[in-house]
Amino acid sequence: MRDCLVLAGPTDEIYSPAGMDLLTDVERERAANFRHECDRRDFVAAHLLVRRCAAKITGVPEDRLTLLQHCDHCGPGHGRPYLAEVPELGVSLSHSHGYVCAAAGPGRIGVDAEHVPAGPLDKSLASHALAPSERPLVRDNEALIRLWVRKEALIKRGELTLDGLRTTDLSALPLEGSSLPRAGEEPRRLEWDGRHLLEWRTDSCVAVCAVTDRPAVLG
Secondary structure, three states: OOOEEEEEEEHHHHOOHHHHHHOOHHHHHHHHOOOOHHHHHHHHHHHHHHHHHHHHHHOOOHHHOOEEEEEOOOEEOOOEEEEOOOOOOEEEEEEEOOEEEEEEEOOOEEEEEEEOOOOOOOHHHHHHHOOOOOHHHOOOHHHHHHHHHHHHHHHHOOOOOHHHHHHOOOOOOOOOOOOOOEOOOOOEEEEEOOEEEEEEEOOOOEEEEEEEOOOEEEO
């Protein structure tokens, strides 16, 4: 199996009404529950993209991959995703404000995308998410969301919980520079405690981070 693969792009380039046929009944029901059409399209596009990502890794056609989710507390229907046909393959997906991303590969996988809000620093989110040693490093929402997506990706890998955000210290990772690499530029590659990070920022102000066990390639 190759190293990890990450795919990403605007929802409008990935969403397809015909793609609904690839989704399970549970996924279609969840999609129908979104109040806003833009959010529904984001959800569908992300669930299509993770299948495409896994298909490129495994060689199994997208229409033969069944995406399931299971929560340790609530049971099936949501929680960490996996593929019924290749449950040993790590997969993850995320969507935010018209942009979707997905990752697949060996080992644990986590990917997150979050919109960087305009305006002054969100102090409420900062107090919830940052470890004491991280706080002096974060002066704006750009840096705050950069740290947030890193930690959210760790949550999706199953090695961090929301309750542990303030006790997880990522201050050793660089935050310098006014922005992450933009779409079309070479993404930033970092290593932290044996994990590989791949991160970038879109022109629509969405910050993205994938955390993998093996080096990842952005397709």
